[in-house]
Amino acid sequence: MTATQAPGKAVGAPISRVEGGLKVRGAATYAYEHRLHEPVYLYPLQSTIANGRVTKIDASRAEAEPGVVVVLTHENAPKLASTDDKELAILQSGDIGFRGQFIGAVIADTFETARYAASLVEIEYDENEPDADFRADRDDLYTPEQLNAGFETDTSVGDADGAFDSAAHKLAATYTTPREHNNPMEPHATIAVWDEDELTLYESTQGVFWTQKTLAPLFGLDAGKVHVISPHVGGGFGSKGLPHANVVLAAMGAMLVPERPVKFALTRHMMFTVAGYRTPTIQRVRLAADENGKLSAVSNDVVEQTSKIKEFAEQTATSARMMYDSPNIKTTHRLAALDVSVPSWLRAPGEAPGIFALECAMDELAIECGLDPVEFRIMNEPENDPESGLPFSSRGLVECLREGAERFGWNGRHPTPRSERDGRWLVGSGVASSVYPVYSMGGNAATVRANSDGKYEVEIGAADIGTGTWTVLGQIAADELGVPFEDVEMKIGDTTLPNASGAGGSSGITSWGSTVVEAVRSLREKIEADHGGNIPEEGVEATAKMPKNPHSGDFAMYAFGAHFVEARVDEDTGEVRVPRMTSVFAAGNIMNAKTARSQFMGGMVMGLSAALHEESVLDTRFGHVVNHDLAEYHIPTNADVGEMDVSWIEEDDPYVNPMGSKGIGEIGIVGSAAAVANAVYHATGVRVRELPITPDKLIS
Amino acid sequence: MDAEITLRVDGEEHRLTVDTRTTILDALRERIGNTSPKKGCDHGQCGACTVLLDGRRVNSCLTFAVAHDGAEVTTSEGLAENGELHPMHRSFIEHDGYQCGYCTPGQIVSAVGMLEEVGNGWPSHATENVSAEGNAGLSDDEIRERMSGNLCRCAAYANIVPAIQYAAEHGEGVERGGNA
Ligand code: FES
Ligand code: FES
Numbered sequence: 030m031t032a033t034q035a036p037g038k039a040v041g042a043p044i045s046r047v048e049g050g051l052k053v054r055g056a057a058t059y060a061y062e063h064r065l066h067e068p069v070y071l072y073p074l075q076s077t078i079a080n081g082r083v084t085k086i087d088a089s090r091a092e093a094e095p096g097v098v099v100v101l102t103h104e105n106a107p108k109l110a111s112t113d114d115k116e117l118a119i120l121q122s123g124d125i126g127f128r129g130q131f132i133g134a135v136i137a138d139t140f141e142t143a144r145y146a147a148s149l150v151e152i153e154y155d156e157n158e159p160d161a162d163f164r165a166d167r168d169d170l171y172t173p174e175q176l177n178a179g180f181e182t183d184t185s186v187g188d189a190d191g192a193f194d195s196a197a198h199k200l201a202a203t204y205t206t207p208r209e210h211n212n213p214m215e216p217h218a219t220i221a222v223w224d225e226d227e228l229t230l231y232e233s234t235q236g237v238f239w240t241q242k243t244l245a246p247l248f249g250l251d252a253g254k255v256h257v258i259s260p261h262v263g264g265g266f267g268s269k270g271l272p273h274a275n276v277v278l279a280a281m282g283a284m285l286v287p288e289r290p291v292k293f294a295l296t297r298h299m300m301f302t303v304a305g306y307r308t309p310t311i312q313r314v315r316l317a318a319d320e321n322g323k324l325s326a327v328s329n330d331v332v333e334q335t336s337k338i339k340e341f342a343e344q345t346a347t348s349a350r351m352m353y354d355s356p357n358i359k360t361t362h363r364l365a366a367l368d369v370s371v372p373s374w375l376r377a378p379g380e381a382p383g384i385f386a387l388e389c390a391m392d393e394l395a396i397e398c399g400l401d402p403v404e405f406r407i408m409n410e411p412e413n414d415p416e417s418g419l420p421f422s423s424r425g426l427v428e429c430l431r432e433g434a435e436r437f438g439w440n441g442r443h444p445t446p447r448s449e450r451d452g453r454w455l456v457g458s459g460v461a462s463s464v465y466p467v468y469s470m471g472g473n474a475a476t477v478r479a480n481s482d483g484k485y486e487v488e489i490g491a492a493d494i495g496t497g498t499w500t501v502l503g504q505i506a507a508d509e510l511g512v513p514f515e516d517v518e519m520k521i522g523d524t525t526l527p528n529a530s531g532a533g534g535s536s537g538i539t540s541w542g543s544t545v546v547e548a549v550r551s552l553r554e555k556i557e558a559d560h561g562g563n564i565p566e567e568g569v570e571a572t573a574k575m576p577k578n579p580h581s582g583d584f585a586m587y588a589f590g591a592h593f594v595e596a597r598v599d600e601d602t603g604e605v606r607v608p609r610m611t612s613v614f615a616a617g618n619i620m621n622a623k624t625a626r627s628q629f630m631g632g633m634v635m636g637l638s639a640a641l642h643e644e645s646v647l648d649t650r651f652g653h654v655v656n657h658d659l660a661e662y663h664i665p666t667n668a669d670v671g672e673m674d675v676s677w678i679e680e681d682d683p684y685v686n687p688m689g690s691k692g693i694g695e696i697g698i699v700g701s702a703a704a705v706a707n708a709v710y711h712a713t714g715v716r717v718r719e720l721p722i723t724p725d726k727l728i729s
Numbered sequence: 730m731d732a733e734i735t736l737r738v739d740g741e742e743h744r745l746t747v748d749t750r751t752t753i754l755d756a757l758r759e760r761i762g763n764t765s766p767k768k769g770c771d772h773g774q775c776g777a778c779t780v781l782l783d784g785r786r787v788n789s790c791l792t793f794a795v796a797h798d799g800a801e802v803t804t805s806e807g808l809a810e811n812g813e814l815h816p817m818h819r820s821f822i823e824h825d826g827y828q829c830g831y832c833t834p835g836q837i838v839s840a841v842g843m844l845e846e847v848g849n850g851w852p853s854h855a856t857e858n859v860s861a862e863g864n865a866g867l868s869d870d871e872i873r874e875r876m877s878g879n880l881c882r883c884a885a886y887a888n889i890v891p892a893i894q895y896a897a898e899h900g901e902g903v904e905r906g907g908n909a
Contacts, residue, residue: 045822045823045825046822046825048830049821049822049827050814050818050822051830052827052830052833052834053805053814053818053821053822053827053830053833053834053837054765054805054806054808054809054814054818054834055764055765055766055767055804055805055806055833055834056765056806057830058764059764059767059831061764061768062758062764064762139748139751139759140755140759141748141750141751141755142748145750212882213829213831213882214767214769214775214777214829214831214832214880214881214882214883215767215769215829215831216768216769261829261830262829263767263829263830263831264828264829264831264882264883266882294768296770296771297769297770297771297772297774297775494829495827495828495829495830495883496828497828623825624825624828626825627825627828627883627885627888628828630884630885630887630888631828631883631884631885633884634884634886634887635884638884658770658772658774659769659770659772659774659775659880660772660774664880664882665884665886666877666878666880666886667872667873667874667876667877667879667881667886667889667890668855668870668873668874668877669877670873670884670886670887672887673887
């Protein structure tokens with residue numbers, strides 16, 4: 030919709046993305062595409078061993094290649110001011126912690142020359158046997174101090190073990206999810222320019238200030254000396270959140286060729302090692318219920334992996350702590366530290382694999398209890414948050430389940446597996462719940478400027494990674510200002526703008542939006558107090574910080590959802606098709622009906638992808654991802670996606686933030702893989718507990 | 730080794746010297762400065778780099794520039810005429826057939842090339858009767874199949890299909906692949 034919106038009516042409207050005209054033509058400028066004078070190209074050297082050290086680098090043949098500017102190795106690399114983060118502190122010695130780690134780079138005047146010359150560098154290693162074997166029965170698993178985002182490692186309420194032992198109905202099963210890679214379509218890319226004592230980074234990032242605050246101390250700079258520019262980002266899904274070593278390498282390269290822009294984009298292959306990934310998980314889930322199907326015990330004991338050089342501990346089981354009503358709930362997380370690259374965020378880190386396991390187990394226990402899976406969930410709905418005891422600010426799960434069941438045509442479903450077929454296709458349906466916390470991140474500020482011509486500018490260093498930020502923040506500002514949407518111009522994606530948190534944890538709109546609302550309110554007061562209610566000729570602006578949410582601490586705040594999936598399985602080949610998915614979400618006030626639907630759908634398809642396609646295969650002998658490209662690491666194509674029925678319930682939540690919105694970037698992926706797995710079980714009678722559900726697992 | 734070639738890109742002639750290892754994609758992006766086609770994999774596996782090369786859609790990352798001296802290249806930027814968006818552009822915007830936008834110029838060029846293929850009667854894996862005369866029609870499944878060389882990690886697929894259907898039905902100047 031491009032028609033003019035009436036003032037005050039922008040929020041919620043299906044407004045098309047404001048940057049759409051640029052994006053469809055390919056004219057939106059992504060990191061690698063900024064036109065700078067006389068750039069040079071960086072191609073990295075990566076270790077071909079997983080554990081050991083570099084003993085010798087002979088770059089003479091590369092240096093002799095016409096067009097090569099410099100070869101960067103640990104011997105001539107700038108010394109970093111801080112080396113605490115071993116993922117980022119590259120080239121400070123010859124030590125190697127995982128296969129594919131950066132050990133140098135060639136900088137040349139063309140990409141072709143840099144790539145070719147990199148192949149001419151001869152490297153010798155002192156190699157140790159790598160340990161990359163991820164198993165739950167390792168005797169060196171350890172307990173991390175805390176989990177990602179500061180969650181507690183282990184929790185226990187009541188006596189889950191005792192309750193399990195004495196229960197009428199129980200289920201104990203192990204679910205596994207593989208290592209998965211974010212694979213945004215735009216590879217991680219940087220153009221780094223070092224000028225005097227200032228570093229400029231044109232960067233593909235989920236947060237310009239996250240990049241600034243990470244890079245500045247590495248190079249011993251004040252944060253203000255690192256300028257990060259990132260107006261458009263070709264997807265991130267978590268992998269462009271915490272900066273990875275590619276940015277450091279580009280900056281180091283730029284230091285060696287002052288004033289010349291150094292261009293560095295990861296190849297798709299490299300994205301399988303240095304750009305973060307979702308840890309594989311092994312989850313031992315136990316659920317117990319009384320004779321009526323009321324849950325008496327919930328537990329999830331998780332084993333996951335991290336890198337020996339840096340810890341990342343995913344909060345896999347946190348959602349089991351709050352999802353259903355049970356007097357006894359226990360969760361644990363143990364880590365295997367291996368000679369592998371560093372895991373990181375991937376869309377809904379924690380919830381995505383954790384809810385897969387929990388929601389498959391709920392399906393299994395419902396069947397064991399002889400209950401409909403939808404009703405079983407509804408009867409175990411908690412009054413208050415089982416973890417904190419706090420009331421929920423809003424909890425629309427039951428409504429989503431009921432509404433979804435209606436839309437999907439769940440009622441009347443034959444509970445017995447293998448009860449429907451269509452020729453050689455076995456047909457089944459599955460359900461799963463979804464949840465994602467409402468996060469907000471601190472440190473935000475925004476400036477709103479009113480011009481005398483009635484136009485407004487809003488500045489905040491936020492990010493749009495396909496999330497609709499350019500559009501949605503403008504909608505929020507317009508309504509708060511009471512002006513037409515078209516009268517507001519956004520500025521985001523640059524560290525010269527007011528400080529902002531990044532796009533992560535589905536926190537963007539809560540954090541940035543609350544701040545924008547506050548800035549508009551300050552502007553209003555200022556216009557009233559200083560200018561008698563009129564915008565002066567020279568314009569007027571106001572800056573405000575994100576207000577503290579007065580309700581935080583009083584409520585448990587989450588978005589919920591329910592997925593319903595139809596699966597068809599070829600009885601002979603085991604091929605699985607998903608012709609339709611119906612998902613209903615309870616995510617507060619929806620800011621933009623058009624972009625929100627897309628975001629939910631993108632998450633749902635990524636869950637479908639986790640269910641059927643994605644799996645990174647590690648050769649444990651070499652610590653090497655074997656299927657490191659898009660031909661062998663499968664993600665859905667157009668033909669893999671059928672009808673997507675996406676909707677949401679009306680939810681009025683006055684506590685989460687001034688807009689009443691909840692983050693929606695991640696909730697779509699949570700639970701959707703479980704719904705697919707449950708549908709495949711219903712179709713075939715085969716319970717696959719190891720993702721992905723490939724044909725071999727169905728026909729053996 | 731360098732070679733001098735001419736490429737006609739979006740209607741404009743460019744005479745340029747390229748390394749013989751340079752792909753059309755890199756020639757466009759790094760030499761000519763046309764960054765409309767994107768590099769998603771550089772291996773012919775994602776479709777982000779799709780351009781029309783002498784009227785047919787190709788993965789420009791798999792196509793050496795030196796082998797196409799004199800060729801006519803159309804990018805998504807070139808589909809816009811006199812600053813006016815192409816109907817396929819407008820339909821993608823209206824149907825939100827994208828999120829991050831990185832696969833999008835490739836999707837759009839691919840869609841335009843695809844409709845032409847359908848119009849020419851080329852069958853696909855989804856075509857019921859591949860030996861039938863005339864074109865295959867433009868069912869949603871035909872679009873899904875024929876557009877599966879263009880990956881979208883944001884997974885806008887379920888919006889891309891109606892975007893293409895709409896442009897095919899309503900877009901002036903868009904080849905109607907189907908039963909028109
Ligand atoms: S960049 Fe050419 S197909 Fe991926
Ligand atoms: S729109 Fe992001 S990859 Fe397609």
